[in-house]
Amino acid sequence: xxxxxxxxxxxxxxxxxxxxxxxxxxxxxxxxxxxxxxxxxxxxxxxxxxxxxxxxxxxxxxxxxxxxxxxxxxxxxxxxxxxxxxxxxxxxxxxxxxxxxxxxxxxxxxxxxxxxxxxxxxxxxxxxxxxxxxxxxxxxxxxxxxxxxxxxxxxxxxxxxxxxxxxxxxxxxxxxxxxxxxxxxxxxxxxxxxxxxxxxxxxxxxxxxxxxxxxxxxxxxxxxxxxxxxxxxxxxxxxxxxxxxxxxxxxxxxxxxxxxxxxxxxxxxxxxxxxxxxxxxxxxxxxxxxxxxxxxxxxxxxxxxxxxxxxxxxxxxxxxxxxxxxxxxxxxxxxxxxxxxxxxxxxxxxxxxxxxxxxxxxxxxxxxxxxxxxxxxxxxxxxxxxxxxxxxxxxxxxxxxxxxxxxxxxxxxxxxxxxxxxxxxxxxxxxxxxxxxxxxxxxxxxxxxxxxxxxxxxxxxxxxxxxxxxxxxxxxxxxxxxxxxxxxxxxxxxxxxxxxxxxxxxxxxxxxxxxxxxxxxxxxxxxxxxxxxxxxxxxxxxxxxxxxxxxxxxxxxxxxxxxxxxxxxxxxxxxxxxxxxxxxxxxxxxxxxxxxxxxxxx
Amino acid sequence: xxxxxxxxxxxxxxxxxxxxxxxxxxxxxxxxxxxxxxxxxxxxxxxxxxxxxxxxxxxxxxxxxxxxxxxxxxxxxxxxxxxxxxxxxxxxxxxxxxxxxxxxxxxxxxxxxxxxxxxxxxxxxxxxxxxxxxxxxxxxxxxxxxxxxxxxxxxxxxxxxxxxxxxxxxxxxxxxxxxxxxxxxxxxxxxxxxxxxxxxxxxxxxxxx
Numbered sequence: 001x002x003x004x005x006x007x008x009x010x011x012x013x014x015x016x017x018x019x020x021x022x023x024x025x026x027x028x029x030x031x032x033x034x035x036x037x038x039x040x041x042x043x044x045x046x047x048x049x050x051x052x053x054x055x056x057x058x059x060x061x062x063x064x065x066x067x068x069x070x071x072x073x074x075x076x077x078x079x080x081x082x083x084x085x086x087x088x089x090x091x092x093x094x095x096x097x098x099x100x101x102x103x104x105x106x107x108x109x110x111x112x113x114x115x116x117x118x119x120x121x122x123x124x125x126x127x128x129x130x131x132x133x134x135x136x137x138x139x140x141x142x143x144x145x146x147x148x149x150x151x152x153x154x155x156x157x158x159x160x161x162x163x164x165x166x167x168x169x170x171x172x173x174x175x176x177x178x179x180x181x182x183x184x185x186x187x188x189x190x191x192x193x194x195x196x197x198x199x200x201x202x203x204x205x206x207x208x209x210x211x212x213x214x215x216x217x218x219x220x221x222x223x224x225x226x227x228x229x230x231x232x233x234x235x236x237x238x239x240x241x242x243x244x245x246x247x248x249x250x251x252x253x254x255x256x257x258x259x260x261x262x263x264x265x266x267x268x269x270x271x272x273x274x275x276x277x278x279x280x281x282x283x284x285x286x287x288x289x290x291x292x293x294x295x296x297x298x299x300x301x302x303x304x305x306x307x308x309x310x311x312x313x314x315x316x317x318x319x320x321x322x323x324x325x326x327x328x329x330x331x332x333x334x335x336x337x338x339x340x341x342x343x344x345x346x347x348x349x350x351x352x353x354x355x356x357x358x359x360x361x362x363x364x365x366x367x368x369x370x371x372x373x374x375x376x377x378x379x380x381x382x383x384x385x386x387x388x389x390x391x392x393x394x395x396x397x398x399x400x401x402x403x404x405x406x407x408x409x410x411x412x413x414x415x416x417x418x419x420x421x422x423x424x425x426x427x428x429x430x431x432x433x434x435x436x437x438x439x440x441x442x443x444x445x446x447x448x449x450x451x452x453x454x455x456x457x458x459x460x461x462x463x464x465x466x467x468x469x470x471x472x473x474x475x476x477x478x479x480x481x482x483x484x485x486x487x488x489x490x491x492x493x494x495x496x497x498x499x500x501x502x503x504x505x506x507x508x509x510x511x512x513x514x515x516x517x518x519x520x521x522x523x524x525x526x527x528x529x530x531x532x533x534x535x536x537x538x539x540x541x542x543x544x545x546x547x548x549x550x551x552x553x554x555x556x557x558x559x560x561x562x563x564x565x566x567x568x569x570x571x572x573x574x575x576x577x578x579x580x581x582x583x584x585x586x587x588x589x590x591x592x593x594x595x596x597x598x599x600x601x602x
Numbered sequence: 603x604x605x606x607x608x609x610x611x612x613x614x615x616x617x618x619x620x621x622x623x624x625x626x627x628x629x630x631x632x633x634x635x636x637x638x639x640x641x642x643x644x645x646x647x648x649x650x651x652x653x654x655x656x657x658x659x660x661x662x663x664x665x666x667x668x669x670x671x672x673x674x675x676x677x678x679x680x681x682x683x684x685x686x687x688x689x690x691x692x693x694x695x696x697x698x699x700x701x702x703x704x705x706x707x708x709x710x711x712x713x714x715x716x717x718x719x720x721x722x723x724x725x726x727x728x729x730x731x732x733x734x735x736x737x738x739x740x741x742x743x744x745x746x747x748x749x750x751x752x753x754x755x756x757x758x759x760x761x762x763x764x765x766x767x768x769x770x771x772x773x774x775x776x777x778x779x780x781x782x783x784x785x786x787x788x789x790x791x792x793x794x795x796x797x798x799x800x801x802x803x804x805x806x807x808x809x810x811x
Contacts, residue, residue: 402649402653402746403747403748403749405749406748406749506644506645506646506649507637507644507645510634510637510645511637511638511645512637512638513638546762547762547763547766548759548760548763550762551759551760551761551762551763552760552761552762553761553762554761554762554765556634556635556649556745556765557634557635557636557637557638557645558637560635560769561762561766561769564766564769564770564773567770567773568769568773568776571773571774571776571777572773572776572777572780574777575776575777575778575779575780575781576777576780578780578781578784579780579781579783579784582699582784583784585704586703586704589704589705592704592705592706593704593705593706594706
């Protein structure tokens with residue numbers, strides 16, 4: 001109503017040019033002078049008379065106040081250098097880059113958003129810089145898209161600009177930067193520090209928890225390469241939060257690290273790194289570590305076998321889950337290395353029960369134990385392990401099996417409960433004090449030069465067994481030979497069948513022709529508790545020379561002493577031949593008696 | 603013909619129970635031990651029968667012991683205390699079996715209820731009843747319950763030793779059985795002694811005295 005443009009036909013009145021303040025009195029319908037860009041305000045002169053003092057007051061009072069505010073604002077800008085975004089150059093850059101949805105495609109077809117918003121600079125410590133201070137290869141005159149291969153390549157290029165201001169000395173003052181400076185494939189600065197909203201690390205240190213501080217870098221995607229192997233150093237915060245260790249700080253496990261310290265750790269391989277970090281678990285889980293120290297896995301590790309599993313191999317790194325997960329078919333960690341055995345297990349009576357939803361059914365750790373995993377001892381009956389759950393086994397077997405307790409002691413449960421498996425008789429060199437299988441070194445020491453008998457081509461013969469027995473049970477040796485019956489192949493022990501399929505025929509063993517007695521081995525253990533077998537001639541079982549060496553072992557109808565058979569035949573023939581001979585002589589001397597009788601009567 | 607009441611009823615019953623048990627134990631024992639060669643009955647049955655008759659024999663042994671201790675007739679098993687007399691008696695008996703019998707000479711030993719056995723029989727049966735049979739019963743018992751008698755087995759030197767002793771005595775009994783049965787036919791008729799073991803009365807040829 002009051003505002004008009006130049007060229008507009010207006011009625012009678014006073015019009016004020018807002019560009020130069022010139023007043024024009026119009027009388028009748030005429031166009032206003034000037035083009036469309038000139039703006040006019042229609043106001044009567046009287047009105048101007050009234051408004052004048054107000055405008056004057058504004059000029060006198062508000063202008064100095066506004067100047068003061070502007071000056072103060074500028075001063076603060078000067079104090080913080082100038083605002084990049086307020087710089088002329090930034091203004092030009094942002095005239096395009098402020099548009100949302102701008103995307104740059106690199107040669108490898110990776111897309112990156114090149115939209116820059118003011119909010120990106122809200123907390124930056126680099127507010128005083130201009131865009132080209134970092135994006136050095138871009139200028140106002142030359143703005144071809146730089147031909148980078150990838151985002152990574154682009155970020156690395158920008159990172160080189162950081163080094164223009166941040167000297168090596170300054171960077172290396174933080175240990176965590178060591179690799180960033182020395183390594184060719186070091187992550188670009190922006191991986192940790194961000195690209196546009198670069199904050200002071202001190203702010204982070206003060207306000208963030210240890211874990212937040214670590215995650216400020218480590219939740220980003222980056223990795224190191226150890227001996228050619230890529231090792232991700234990224235941590236998914238969500239995974240951490242869902243682990244049983246969600247209440248822990250990173251530094252609880254990575255104890256050498258803190259907000260202040262980020263030592264450079266050198267590892268020969270990715271595996272060495274895993275093993276090293278697993279050492280941290282001991283800090284809290286001392287009891288489990290104690291159990292682990294007696295395990296075959298720990299022995300392997302001590303031997304320098306890097307394939308030996310450590311805590312993290314079963315429990316994971318940052319995703320340490322609940323124990324119950326490890327006891328499910330899907331979560332059993334053992335299968336990572338023992339895949340074949342696990343497949344066998346799945347088909348066993350235990351595996352089938354487990355997979356059908358019976359949660360109480362055993363998994364690997366139920367029999368082998370999770371931490372104190374002992375070497376599989378095929379020569380020893382796993383009876384104790386089985387009876388841990390099958391508490392009534394002795395009673396149930398006693399219902400039909402004579403001497404059930406002895407059977408369960410000497411015969412491996414698997415020998416009957418794994419149908420059609422290969423059998424073997426094990427002669428265990430046993431340390432009498434501990435009841436455990438003796439070590440190979442101790443046995444060889446006791447045998448002296450005779451230890452070659454153990455590894456003879458045809459196996460240990462009966463007389464050699466006698467010599468071995470003499471050496472092992474001699475004065476001060478403290479050993480005995482304990483005999484057990486079990487499977488020939490430890491792998492087969494996982495084929496446990498259902499009860500109905502178990503061997504229940506006595507003849508299976510109580511028969512000299514039994515498969516059991518066709519394979520015999522003497523057992524010792526190596527320094528890590530793993531079994532070593534020495535072949536024994538099967539005839540040893542029925543040799544008179546084994547009467548004492550194997551005095552604890554006798555299977556009725558199975559391992560009878562051959563010599564007694566011969567003796568038996570001889571004795572029966574002798575017993576029968578006395579009457580036979582006597583009768584013969586009586587027949588031959590019949591006449592003699594009849595004449596003697598005759599004589600007697602007369 | 604003269605009749606002597608030589609075998610009281612308890613002894614006759616004991617003897618035949620013993621005889622049946624021995625035969626059954628020998629048979630089932632062979633079946634257990636030579637499973638790979640004979641398969642007359644299952645292993646389970648042979649073990650069960652062997653155990654049953656083993657206990658019958660143990661029970662019977664104590665019947666025998668009780669009878670002889672209470673009746674005071676145990677002395678018939680005890681050889682003459684004078685070694686000279688005992689050896690003379692043995693030689694005399696051996697000469698009879700090895701020579702005299704062929705010439706039709708009379709048995710130098712005359713069985714009476716108080717002096718039933720000749721010196722050689724005394725020696726044999728004393729060994730059998732006081733040593734071999736108890737040892738056989740004991741080793742059998744040990745193998746019947748290996749766990750329960752484990753300390754005894756250890757003391758004996760292991761289950762294999764126990765079994766070996768059991769088998770050796772079994773072999774002795776088996777071969778002795780031939781001799782025992784044969785000697786039982788050497789009465790004044792071939793069946794005289796055997797009949798006596800049923801009736802209790804031993805018939806004697808009066809001419810032999």
